[in-house]
Amino acid sequence: MIYLKHITKYGKTYPVMIVINSTKKYLTKETFEELREKINEFKL
Numbered sequence: 001m002i003y004l005k006h007i008t009k010y011g012k013t014y015p016v017m018i019v020i021n022s023t024k025k026y027l028t029k030e031t032f033e034e035l036r037e038k039i040n041e042f043k044l
Contacts, residue, residue: 015042 005016015038 015039
């Protein structure tokens with residue numbers, strides 16, 4: 001399950017993708033790359 005959470009840091013709000021998996025409690029490399037691309041879109 002993936003959902004977005006907004007975190008405010010240094011006066012700015014950043015969307016953070018939280019990935020919840022019953023078997024994996026960590027981000028896979030593929031998911032991390034996808035997440036980084038989404039974050040870069042918000043930075044533009």
